[in-house]
Every structure is written in structure tokens, then in C-alpha cells.
Amino acid sequence: MSEVALKVKLLRYTPEPEKVIAMAAKLCYSSADIDELAEGVDQKDQAGFLEKLMDMGHLSPVEHASFTFGVEGVSRSLLAQITRHRIASFSVKSQRYVSQQSLGQGIFDYIVPPSIKELGDEHVEKFEKQMAQIQDWYDEWIEALGNQGEKSNEDARFVLPNAAETKFVVTMNARELLHFFSLRCCNRAQWEIRNLAIEMLRQVKEVAPNLFRNAGPGCVRGKCPEGKMTCGKAKEVREFFGKL
Numbered sequence: 001m002s003e004v005a006l007k008v009k010l011l012r013y014t015p016e017p018e019k020v021i022a023m024a025a026k027l028c029y030s031s032a033d034i035d036e037l038a039e040g041v042d043q044k045d046q047a048g049f050l051e052k053l054m055d056m057g058h059l060s061p062v063e064h065a066s067f068t069f070g071v072e073g074v075s076r077s078l079l080a081q082i083t084r085h086r087i088a089s090f091s092v093k094s095q096r097y098v099s100q101q102s103l104g105q106g107i108f109d110y111i112v113p114p115s116i117k118e119l120g121d122e123h124v125e126k127f128e129k130q131m132a133q134i135q136d137w138y139d140e141w142i143e144a145l146g147n148q149g150e151k152s153n154e155d156a157r158f159v160l161p162n163a164a165e166t167k168f169v170v171t172m173n174a175r176e177l178l179h180f181f182s183l184r185c186c187n188r189a190q191w192e193i194r195n196l197a198i199e200m201l202r203q204v205k206e207v208a209p210n211l212f213r214n215a216g217p218g219c220v221r222g223k224c225p226e227g228k229m230t231c232g233k234a235k236e237v238r239e240f241f242g243k244l
């Protein structure tokens with residue numbers, strides 16, 4: 001085990017997400033009862049309807065479609081950031097129940113930041129040696145704590161780095177996803193969570209293109225909201241997300 005790369009998979013999502021949202025909105029604006037909600041929804045121009053809904057800021061119907069992703073090959077550092085999104089639901093690989101002890105099979109999986117790779121092979125080797133050193137420390141603590149499974153794992157893990165790989169399943173409804181994409185697809189977001197957010201957006205666009213047509217950082221929909229902190233690349237960013 002050693003360096004690993006980002007992997008994201010849209011595992012499940014609300015079937016016909018755009019129609020579910022249209023049905024919820026129809027209930028608000030028409031005299032239809034629940035047996036009639038699906039009528040005409042197939043024929044309706046979902047793109048125009050969803051755009052109108054979002055322009056109005058009427059976002060509660062958008063909460064009825066949910067998307068569940070499997071994510072691996074990301075760091076504990078990313079985990080600390082993504083779990084700040086309180087409307088999302090998470091299930092994370094445990095460092096208590098799953099030991100990182102090497103047992104002669106190399107070292108725990110970890111993420112190497114691109115900036116370190118750009119410094120060259122020598123620096124990557126140095127980083128790898130540091131990870132190997134941490135593995136030795138971890139193994140030492142497992143033994144010192146009596147090698148008692150989760151009881152030893154839960155404290156030996158204190159020496160593991162932010163670079164250690166994690167895996168999780170995350171579910172967000174479409175309203176939370178749109179918010180997440182606004183913050184985390186932005187050039188101001190940290191590279192790892194930005195890469196993840198862009199990949200998640202790419203995958204939801206395939207299954208709900210109208211819903212996520214204008215998704216991405218704030219500058220995709222108008223003026224950059226970052227003020228003085230703007231990256232100054234709104235034109236390029238709009239082009240990138242327009243083609244995604």
C-alpha cells in the first residue's frame with residue numbers, strides 16, 4: 001500500500017430527480033392533488049421550469065432529490081473540510097475498527113499533494129519516507145498498547161497524518177449539493193476538495209442536466225462573489241464549467 005488517487009462514484013440517486021422536483025413544485029402552484037402530480041410532468045420543459053424555480057429562490061422542492069456518492073483516495077484533511085457541510089450525511093471508514101498496522105505489508109495508504117510532486121522525485125521520496133516513519137511509530141504504539149484490536153487502534157491512530165487516506169459515503173440533497181458546488185468548485189477552495197467537487201458535479205450533470213446546468217462557483221451565474229479575494233479568472237472558470 002502507498003500513494004492512492006481520488007475515486008468518486010455516484011452510487012445511487014432519487015429516480016427521475018428532475019421530475020420529483022417538478023412534482024413537488026407543481027403541488028405548490030396548482031390545484032392538483034397528489035394523484036395528479038405526475039400528469040403532464042413528462043411533457044413539461046424541465047429546463048425552463050427548474051430555472052424559474054431557482055431564480056425565484058423557491059428551493060424547497062429541490063430538496064426532494066438526493067444523491068449518494070462513494071469516495072476514496074482522499075485525505076483526512078479533505079474529510080475535515082467536507083464534514084463541515086452539515087446538511088450532508090456521512091459514513092466514514094473507521095480508524096478504530098480498521099487497523100492500519102503494517103504486518104509487513106508496506107504502509108498505510110496516503111495522498112501526496114501535487115505541490116510536493118511538482119518539487120520533483122527527490123521530494124516525493126522524502127515524503128514517502130516520512131509516511132514510512134509514521135507507520136513505524138503507529139506499529140510501535142499498537143504493540144505498546146497491547147495489540148488489542150480497536151482498543152489499541154483508537155489511540156495508536158493519534159500519530160497518523162492528515163495525508164492518511166480515508167473512504168466515505170456521502171449523501172446530499174440537490175439544494176445542499178448546489179451550495180456545496182458554489183463553495184467548493186471555486187478556485188479559492190483547496191485543491192483536493194475542489195477536485196472532488198468538480199468530479200461530483202460532472203457525475204450529477206449526467207443524470208440531472210437541467211438541475212445542475214448552472215451549478216459551480218458563484219461566478220458561473222454572475223459576478224464573482226469573492227470580492228477582493230477573487231481569482232480574477234471568471235471568464236476561464238465560466239468556460240470550464242460550461243463545458244463540464
Ligand SMILES: Cc1cc2nc3c(=O)[nH]c(=O)nc-3n(C[C@H](O)[C@H](O)[C@H](O)COP(=O)(O)OP(=O)(O)OC[C@H]3O[C@@H](n4cnc5c(N)ncnc54)[C@H](O)[C@@H]3O)c2cc1C
Binds near residue numbers: 084188190
Ligand atoms: C474557501 C473556504 C475557506 C474556509 N476556511 C475556513 C477556515 O479557515 N476555518 C473554518 O472553520 N472554516 C472554514 N471554511 C468552512 C466554512 O466556514 C463552512 O463551515 C463550510 O464551507 C460549510 O459551509 P456552510 O456552513 O455554508 O454549509 P452547510 O453546513 O452545508 O450548510 C448549508 C447552509 O445551511 C444553513 N445552515 C446550516 N447550519 C446552520 C446553522 N447552524 N445556522 C444557520 N444556518 C445554517 C446556512 O445557510 C448554510 O450556508 C472554509 C470554507 C471555504 C469554502
